[in-house]
Amino acid sequence: MSKKGILKNNVSDALANENLRGALGRFGDAYTGAREKAYAGKDFEELRRQIAAIKGAAAANMELLAQRFTQSARARGAKVYRARTAQEARNYIKQLADEKGVRKIVKSKSMASEEIHLNEFLNQQGIEAVETDLGEWILQLSGQKPSHMVMPAIHMTRGEVADVFSDEVKRRLSADIPELVRVAREQLRKKFLEAQMGISGANIAVAETGTIVIMTNEGNARLTTTLPPVHVAIVGLEKLVEKFTDVKPILEALPRSATGQKITSYVTMITGPTPAAYPDGTIQEKELHIVLLDNGRTEMQSDPVFKEALQCIRCASCLNVCPVFQLVGGHVYGHIYTGGIGTILTAFFNGFQNASDIQNLCLGCERCKRFCSGSIDIPRLIRELRRRVAAENGLSGMQKFALEKVLPNRKLFHSLIKTARTAQKPFQKGPMVRHLPMFLAGCTEGRSLPAIAAKPFRDRVDDLFNIPSQVDSKPEHPNGQHYKPAGHHTPAAGHPARVGFFAGCLTDFVYPQLGEAVYKVLKHLGLTMVFPPEQSCCGVPAVYMGSRDAAAKLARQNIVAFELDGMEQIITACPTCAHTLKQQYLELLDADPAWRERARAFAGKVRHFSAFVAAQSENGKLLKLKPSNLRVTYHDSCHMKGCLGISEEPRALLYAAGLQLAEMEGSDRCCGFGGSYSVKFPQISQCILDKKLAAIEASGAQMLALDCPGCLLQLSGGLDSRGKALPVKHTAEILAQNLST
Structure with a gap:
């Protein structure tokens, strides 16, 4: 089965799992309120601006900070190892375990250890590695991987956990949470006492002092890092910050964004090895080993676009608000890191081909961007990932035809729309199409479709304005056609201001009455609507399919169409079109000196209808x-x-x-x-x-x-x-x- 087929099967299985959807849905519903309450009195925008500046600077100077951290930590007695790959990190820990005669290890929660598949490797070497974080232990016993970066077992219900624990202790347990926690504590306590090595991750690593910072809601991390004689911390290079004062903003944001709490139960800061009391009554200095893990991070740092992802503090707020994640959970993503940011991390830590299908799970709602503690534009990075996947794998024949031949060719596009309008008639009931045949059936699954309008907005313009079409002496269209902007004229001095109207595909061909409504309101405000007929699709389908060239071609076409004298504003009733015209065009044409300024001038004029009317009418x-x-x-x-x-x-x-x-x-x-x-x-x-x-x-x-x-x-x-x-x-x-x- 193809990767796409596997992905769709995994999605179907996840949606059929009522326990999964119930657990994720309840958390998602409660999360935003809890988060808002936790941030009360805090300026989130300012806090994440600080984090973005701290983490962005750290990413830009990653190698220097790694060297400084190494020097600082070694000066305080720690041993630091730079691991370029997952295999190097695993080998170092294995060799250390062999040198110390270690056969029993306890671990606190560490996504980096999951990333390098450490447990499986150690078990194959005859070394027992036991997860002591409650969620991680549940998953280890059930043979699963984390579905969330902060709450690894969020997808499981208490009944499922009771079943797992019952199998472990060989007796039937109730689904009472305090009882399950008590059983876990009893079972894990002896593991702590027997362990010869403790392995942890870290949330922050301070170059100035060689300090690692660990934030947890359970005491297991402190037991893991203090009881065994050897402590190994696996720290991704992206966890580095320059100064000790850089810790504060991350400490404030991470728990609030992750779980909606003001601070975690435990904040542990470790600077060098410390003396520890051993069962035989002796006091010895522990060994502290810090594995600085690269595994694709320097490649990400050197990428001019994706280096922004290194600002992530692993709060998982992007997962918590993602409508797709709340339905399917993390396991459908196929690798360790999940959701939008996880897709990007997978591309660099596991290879772009492993992210080529899961990036399709992104709906493009951009909600994650609003909640990200590191101010990462995750949707932009997903779009760039799609572009690179499309460049590497190519588009399907149908996609290439639609994006490269149909959308930029106004006449062909409109003729196909008219053909579709005729073809829909056998399935049309009133204004709606409720069923479509064969391969089109999915289009009407769970919803009806509006019928394509008998007369699109562009064909109603002259009748609506009641003026003849005219030809403007403007520059030629990119495809060589001259402009014939029907339905507009140059007003004489003192006449109402000219406002361009960008219809967008749905308004033009499905909801022309919406365009007429915009015209009526603008006219009521004393404004003259201008509708350049050379305008076409805004290009968002091309953007979302990864075809940058097709999107840029449409951007140039629409910019030229609206370069008419006296047009002070460009109005659209579609926010997706507005976002594309205002922001995407700047990205698409930024590298082209001949078009950069024209794109900026165009974008500066674009307004959404409601915001424009509210401003013009004193809120109505x-x-x-x-x-x-x-x-x-x-x-x-x-x-x-x-x-x-x-x-x-x-x-x-x-x-x-x-x-x-x-x-x-x-x-x-x-x-x-x-x-x-x-x-x-x-x-x-x-x-x-x-x-x-x-x-x-x-x-x-x-x-x-x-x-x-x-x-x-x-x-x-x-x-x-x-x-x-x-x-x-x-x-x-x-x-x-x-x-x-």
Whole structure:
């Protein structure tokens, strides 16, 4: 079976595991509230700015800090070994164990030891290595790997743990947590007393003092590092910081972001070996060995894009808020590190090919970016990983045709849309398509689809504006065509300002009424809409499929289309398009001197409709809206709130229309659309959709408001397929309907 087939089977198995979904779902639901409470009184943005600066500087000077740490630690009596590879680290520990006659080892939680598969290696050498962290011990007994970087056994229920412990102690145990903890303590205590070596990881390594810092919620780490005569700490090079004062921001953020607590139960700082009392009554100095592990980290450090990932402090907040992880857990990722950041780490620690399929699990909601304690732009790194995978493996024939031939060719694209409109008619019932045949069946799994409009927005422009098409003497289009921007004219002095409108594919061909609503609201504000017909797809499909060249071609095409004199702003009703136009184009064209400044000028004009209207109308006060008494709930789309930072503005406009806002639980949680993601992983998409629809229904609202055509497609289709009559409206439509004539 192919890797993709294995991945899809693993996803199906995970979704079928109700215990897994229940455990992860309960934690995910509680996490954001606990985290917010833990950060009360703290400036998270400032804290993570400090961490990013500290870790970014450390990554830039990794080799120098490693040398300084080595000198500082050795000066205090520790032995430091630089391991270039996982095998070198394993061999060092094995040779040390042989020299000291070690056959029994206790370990505290260490993702680095998991990364190098240390336990399996030692067991093959006849050395017993016992995990003493409760979660890690549970997994060791059950033959599993961690599914989470902080809470390794989060995917298991107390009943499953009781079964594992019952097998270990040979008697039936209840699922009472205090009882299970007591049994674990009894079983592990003798392991501590018998151990000849203790192995730990470290959360921080201070170059200035040679100190390692370990943060835990259990006392096992202190027993592991103090009782046995030999202590080995496995420390990834990314854990290095320059100064002792650099520890403070990480100590403040890590527990708050990881588990929603202000501080961990134990913070242990070890600077050199310390005297220890032994069972025979003697006091001897322990041996402290520190293995500084590379295993792909210097390769990551030398990469101009991925070096940012070294700012990670392993808090796992990106996993805690990931809608996909909350459904499938960590084991489907196939390697030690899980989630978005885990996919990136896997690419460097285990090889890019091992990350080529699991990167597809990323939905692109970008929620992780908002919560990351190290200010890592994880979505950007995932996009770059996709680009490199696509460059290495190539795109499928269909993908290449769609991205390189169809999307940039406006005439071909539009003709295919018209063909699809004709083909949909046998399956169309009213405004919706509820079933599609054969290989297209997955598109309507768990949701209906809106029918392609009989007349797209671009064909309605002249009638809407009631003016003739004109030809502007502008530079030629990249494909050689001259511009014929239908539906716009150059206003005389004193006339309303010209505002460009970027429709996007869904507004143009599926929801043209949304474009008309935008036109009505802008006209009401005394503004003239300009619709350049040379505009095409924003390019986000190409970005998400890893085709940088195709995305850049579309970016240039759209930039030129909107380079019209007097156009002060460019408005779009789609936050995904807005994010692409404002941010992705800067990335795509930054290396091209001929286009860099044009991209910046273009991006600087782009605004989302609701934020623009709120600013122009004093939050709706100038719109002269007819009051409405409907009870409405609002869905924050991922790119709207998470990428553009727009949340209060649409709510203000809804209030101005007299609507009663009933906030749903998790208003900013993803709806599960993700463009082609809902086709690639329909089961995941549907599960996320189900959770969102449940929150909408629980709000008791009479209408759902939102600001994203993609979310409109997903949520209205989900409601329709479930027989729910709740209307779903874009904020632009609501405002246009409520305008006083």
